[in-house]
Amino acid sequence: MGTVELPVVVGVDGSDAASDALDWAAELAGRRGLPLRVVHASLWERYEGYVAGTAADRPAERLHSEAVLATAAERAGRRVPALKVMTDLAADDAVTALLRAGQSAEALVVGSRGRGEFASLLLGSVGLGIAARAQCPVVVVRGRPENVHGGMNRVVVGIAERERPSEREPAPPSAAVAFALREARLRGGELEAVHAWRCAGPEDHGARENHRAHEDHTARENHRAPQDHTARENHRAPQDHTARENHRAHEDHTARENHRAPQDHTARENHRAPQDHRARENHGAREDHAQRAAELLDETLGGATAAGLPPVPVAHRPVEGSARKALLDASAHADLLVVGARRRQGHFGMQLGLVNHAVLHHAKCPVAVVPVS
Numbered sequence: 001m002g003t004v005e006l007p008v009v010v011g012v013d014g015s016d017a018a019s020d021a022l023d024w025a026a027e028l029a030g031r032r033g034l035p036l037r038v039v040h041a042s043l044w045e046r047y048e049g050y051v052a053g054t055a056a057d058r059p060a061e062r063l064h065s066e067a068v069l070a071t072a073a074e075r076a077g078r079r080v081p082a083l084k085v086m087t088d089l090a091a092d093d094a095v096t097a098l099l100r101a102g103q104s105a106e107a108l109v110v111g112s113r114g115r116g117e118f119a120s121l122l123l124g125s126v127g128l129g130i131a132a133r134a135q136c137p138v139v140v141v142r143g144r145p146e147n148v149h150g151g152m153n154r155v156v157v158g159i160a161e162r163e164r165p166s167e168r169e170p171a172p173p174s175a176a177v178a179f180a181l182r183e184a185r186l187r188g189g190e191l192e193a194v195h196a197w198r199c200a201g202p203e204d205h206g207a208r209e210n211h212r213a214h215e216d217h218t219a220r221e222n223h224r225a226p227q228d229h230t231a232r233e234n235h236r237a238p239q240d241h242t243a244r245e246n247h248r249a250h251e252d253h254t255a256r257e258n259h260r261a262p263q264d265h266t267a268r269e270n271h272r273a274p275q276d277h278r279a280r281e282n283h284g285a286r287e288d289h290a291q292r293a294a295e296l297l298d299e300t301l302g303g304a305t306a307a308g309l310p311p312v313p314v315a316h317r318p319v320e321g322s323a324r325k326a327l328l329d330a331s332a333h334a335d336l337l338v339v340g341a342r343r344r345q346g347h348f349g350m351q352l353g354l355v356n357h358a359v360l361h362h363a364k365c366p367v368a369v370v371p372v373s
Contacts, residue, residue: 007037007086009105011098011126012072014064017111020148021141022072023079024366025109027150028139030080031186034106038072039088040065041097065089095129102134107368112142131341131360132352137179137370139336140360147335147365153189155180156334156365158327158355160195176340176370177301181312183336183368190313192334193301196326197318324358331363340372 010025012018022038029036042065069087076085090097102108110131113124131138141148157180177193184191301314319326331337339356352360352369359367 005034006104006106007035008032008107008109009037009039009098009101010072010109011039011041011094011111011130012068013040013094014068014071015111015113017113017124017141018072019075019111021109021111021139022076024139024141024148025107026076026079026083026085028107028109030083031183032106035084035086036076036080037086037088037101037105038069038076039090039097039101040069040072041090041092041094094126095133098126098130099134102130102136102138105136107137107139108134109139109141112140128360131356131367131369134369135371137175137368139366139368141366142360143331143363143365147331150187150335152333152335152365153187154192154334155184155187155189155336155338156192156194156327156330157181157338158195158323158340158359159193160323160340174340175372176338176368179368179370180336180338183338185310185312187335189335190315191301192315192317192330194317194319194326194330196321196323198321323355327355327359328362328364331359331365331367334365336366336368337363338368338370341369342372 008025008029010022012022026036042061066089069089073085073087076083088101090101092100098108098110108130110127111124112127127140131140146152157177159177181191301316317330327337327339337359339359341352341356356369360369
């Protein structure tokens with residue numbers, strides 16, 4: 001009995017963004033030798049405010065939905081001539097219909113925003129809802145035309161710290177890495193693995209505030225002591241030679257002590273501790289973080305090109321900084337950015353994370369969110 005071929009599923013609604021998603025999905029299905037299933041939800045147009053939702057308008061809505069599907073199927077067939085295309089008119093809202101279709105799909109492909117979405121929304125509600133909940137990989141087609149049309153010859157995958165295998169032996173590639181690797185191989189391009197790391201800064205803000213408060217207190221005390229002492233001496237014996245001598249001696253002594261002790265001590269401490277010790281600590285910590293990042297990439301991708309498949313050029317890129325910035329920067333020169341998303345059993349809300357949220361809204365190329373159980 002042969003293996004069942006799961007289709008690539010794409011949602012369409014007649015919008016330009018959906019047309020881009022359809023083209024992208026057709027090419028994905030063609031590369032993988034899979035059928036394409038085109039889904040249109042009959043409630044989309046009413047949900048997005050495109051077609052009126054009264055009972056009298058139902059026949060017109062039905063005709064419109066069928067026309068959307070027929071046009072999409074014809075477009076996909078022209079895009080990839082040998083592609084097997086199926087259509088599905090679902091009597092449900094878009095998110096529910098596509099999540100249901102995704103239960104038996106190789107991947108789900110959607111546009112960055114649907115018909116009726118406000119221009120200010122960087123990612124439409126449909127795309128966001130599907131990316132956050134689907135149990136199969138979801139590709140949100142967004143970004144610049146040169147990235148969407150595959151002109152970069154590169155797939156980027158984000159490697160998170162928790163993907164690091166605990167065993168000594170190389171672990172199989174994660175679902176996100178496997179998806180990215182396969183895409184890079186089928187495209188004949190390079191796979192770039194990005195892992196962002198951060199090193200703790202020098203002294204914290206509290207330490208600096210304590211140091212500043214100590215300096216202010218010392219300055220006030222040093223200023224108050226000579227003034228108070230001089231006032232009392234002048235009041236008691238304005239003409240007394242001893243008072244003047246004591247005052248002069250006190251000032252000389254205080255000046256010498258205040259000048260010598262704080263300056264010498266502060267200079268030694270400021271020069272030795274904050275510079276030498278902090279520099280050594282930061283340099284050592286930065287080297288440790290960089291080394292761990294390099295090892296993580298090696299371990300995560302170590303066995304990725306095995307199993308007798310054609311090798312894929314892999315570039316390891318550990319980056320010091322935030323994961324959000326590292327992935328968004330990498331998306332500028334990629335055809336596809338792949339990230340993993342943990343799906344926890346029993347949780348029904350959005351399961352994306354801040355970094356995935358950011359790349360879905362701001363990436364310069366299409367983004368694939370691959371669920372990790």
